[in-house]
Amino acid sequence: MAADVTDLSKIRNFSIIAHIDHGKSTLADRLIQRTGGLTDREMSSQVLDNMDIEKERGITIKAQTVRLEWTAADGETYTLNLMDTPGHVDFAYEVSRSLAACEGALLVVDAAQGVEAQTLANVYQSIEHDHEIVPVINKIDLPSAEPDKVKAEIEDIIGLAADDAVLASAKSGIGIDEVLQAVVDRIPPPKGDRDAPLKAMLVDSWYDPYLGVVILIRVIDGSIRKGQMVKFMAGGTQHLVDRVGAFRPKIENLPELGPGEIGFITAQIKDISQTRVGDTITDVKRPAPAPLAGFKEVQPVVFCGLFPVDAADFEKLRDSIHKLRLNDASFSFEMETSAALGFGFRCGFLGLLHLEIIQERLTREYDLDLITTAPSVVYKIHLSKSKEEGAKTIELHNPADMPDPNRIDTIEEPWIEATIYVPDEYLGAILKLCQDRRGIQKDLTYVGGRAQLRYELPLNEVVFDFYDRLKSISRGYASFDYHQIGHREGDLVKMSILVNAEPVDALSMIVHRASAETRGRGMCERLKDLIPRHLFKIPIQAAIGGKVIARETIAALRKDVTAKCYGGDISRKKKLLEKQKEGKKRMREYGSVQIPQEAFIAALRMGEE
Template sequence: MTDLSHIRNFSIVAHIDHGKSTLADRLIQSTNTVSAREMKEQMLDSMDIERERGITIKANTVRIDYVADNGKAYVLNLIDTPGHVDFAYEVSRSMRAVEGSLLVVDSTQGVEAQTLANVYHALDAGHEIVPVLNKIDLPASECDQVAAQIEDVIGLDASGAIRVSAKTGVGIKETLEAIVHLLPAPQGDRDAPLKAMLVDSWYDSYLGVIVLVRIIDGTMKKNDRVRFMSNGTVHQIDKIGVFRPKMQDVEVLGPGEIGFITASIKQVRDTRVGDTITTEKKGTGNALPGFKPAQPVVFCGLFPVDSSQFEDLRDAIEKLALNDASFSFEMETSAALGFGFRCGFLGLLHLEVIRDRIEREYDIDLITTAPSVVYHLYMRDGEMRELHNPADMPDLTHVDHLEEPRIKATILVPDEYLGDVLKLCQDRRGVQLDLTYAGSRAMVVYDLPLNEVVFDFYDRLKSVTKGYASFDYVLTGYQEDYLVKMSVLVNDEPVDALSMMVHR
């Protein structure tokens, strides 16, 4: 058991490619958490796709032991979170599990859209934030300008920002000292009833579901019977431990600590991110706030190119769903494409990742139909239906009106491309909400319909700005609009897989 005042829990917040996995590697390496022989790049990214694209998809955690300059031994728990907007809910839960963040900004690039989005998550969670300027070994690095930009755009004091080169190891010692001295220690009561937050979960073929937990109050030990409060299931803990990045068993986890449990749970669906775990007897009565089940936002059909591979595809999808509770699927048939599945995803990156994994890990060639979003149909008899597939659109004589999801998009773009970006957003039925400047870059905020964004908005945005724009969005709600179903006919026969919803 570690004394609360000697624990520091933190996460690293950054835009894609600003070097947060590399910084995590250096923190692990400089404290000898992993032997030099076992060290590899992107230590915490375990999936092939993560390593190849250089992105983080699953939140990962590692426990680091560090002896500070004042001679005290500290336990540092790092949660490495995804940076992408599709996984925003997981990020917000991970943020609630820790007390502070390192804000990593690339000193050659400056603040980007996802930097902002993730900083707001951290501020919502009440974090203490330490700014870190990375990549100072590059000749294009401009630390003073980027520090000024952090102050302008985010409003954080960056005068004492730590200057780091995660690649060469400069400034790593200062970063560790800052974590110990500037971030707050966790609060918690050892003698209160157990209250633990479920931060993440994934499936292991030997142990069942592994659950990542942050203990808020009370203690958790082997053979305890625990209850998951959202669905009321009770399980007995078989194994309890911490990650250094390899699993290491411990006797007991106390307040402020982050670790894992296994309890012979069969499905990831039973362990929902953000849920509260307590003991079966004399447990806590009030759950932690902010829990919500993951909602798919984008739907598309997946069909095998060779129809004889349908059973293989069913196996592949069921196995992936074991490991990813936010992914939903149901069977569908199409006259043109045969048998397949209608799948729901958290966003476009999530869709690409799942599709890549099926094609790679199970060797199945896929046809993907155009992605669509969930519409709300209000019928003449007062009933509200959800429309997931444009092919299921009923006769318009029965429909009173139709609502589509809207998003608030934040786009950061260099000045010279601003006109093209404004035109692109106007063409996509956007409504401008705000336009401000951060240094030489414009920050545009637009209200856009989600179905215009899921199709090819991101590709168009990248091509009109030569790749310099960064883009981030949040769902805001539903709004009525005048939409119709467009059918495509082949030999005078409508092909259901090609139908889509368009504005009148």
């Protein structure tokens, strides 16, 4: 028998939070299977991860929700709304909105790996929302599992009592009933007033080709039903609700959603940008007096250019990007042209993982070969006062658009605070990496055999290849989490790469003056190996303004013009060589250097310093 959802005491809303790969999607699978949400035949692994890329990488990109029915030990049937949240730092805002829709959380910790950086970040967000947190120690059947040590870690690092932590193994199905019972016993029911004006939080939205935009909501007060006219308070738009339902995980249409319930609505919306995560939905005729707190516009953090390898694919790229945007409102783009790469798009992303995912989806789902320019962050440039305009500040997304250095007063770059967990033996190398990247150490503490580092770092240094280097130095044992802490002034310069005295706009980047020479020399050396030899000598230079800071030269392909001179006077050979030299000089003036696309791809590839 289905639970009576009008009785708030029979509802439990909870999310699963964990570090990447600690088993939260597998645990969600087992909970769905145990409560009969899907039969064994319908079940697939990671059922809530519906993209191939999510399943392959073992990461959750979009938050998913499912409504389950569970008969607890007291014989009562409860409605459990489970939200499977992303664990990666790029999607922190999505996590915060999903957590705001719940009253409690299952904290999943790997019995072999213990507490990691993102576990900590998500737990603190959960604590901020006053959640009841139930620790679940997963993978207890592994030979390397140490549940008692992990319990001690949870108590020491997070400060949560872990004596009654549930011991489970999602893969083997151990402890699943205990997890469900702990949800019923320890997570409080939601509060809400059915008679108050409608107030619902927009938790997530995605585009469905048949239904239009599907909106995931959590009703706080009032109720929402089919045929109701609703208003999005931050977006300012009005829509007629044409479908109300829940996922079990198959779609089930419902007459209405009441207070405390989580479900979905559709309202014939075609543009996902109208449905912003965190917005408040209210009734048009009887609106709520104030929106829910915590809404903010999601701003892209990392920008890069995407260009098709084959210029004929530009229209295909444009269509593909528009289709992807239907499902991901946090991804922004605008058209740009490059003298070297032709037509393409300047795209904004929430972080490096987001960039990688979008790029991979374009390659896989739409069969595109892409060139990605070096990622850059958003700089604030304060221009010096001019008579007409006075002082003004501009935001710079593309290094090629940098204004004249004489007009620039100061440049500010975004900084982050990073938390790094690393085993003791790799600590020295990680400290050196952070120092090399202009990091400022804030804190160093020890938890068991691992060090917890807090560093302030410029985001510009992190987006390049910091994460790859961190993982390779620590052999994959270090975990990393960060949040932005605002902009700070820095001694930053635009470094241009010139090939045969012509600047290549796609290779220009903004770097700190202290590291410009090293970065410039590395880029010149790499291009020297990548650009094929021509019939004339090609200089490759890295320059800041008019000052060249690094140079490499590609030697010319030479025909042996003296081969026909057998013996005779040396002046005959000299005359032929001089004639060749003149020809090479003339050729260099008029010749253009063909840089193959593979050279661009290799030169722009991150992580090959």
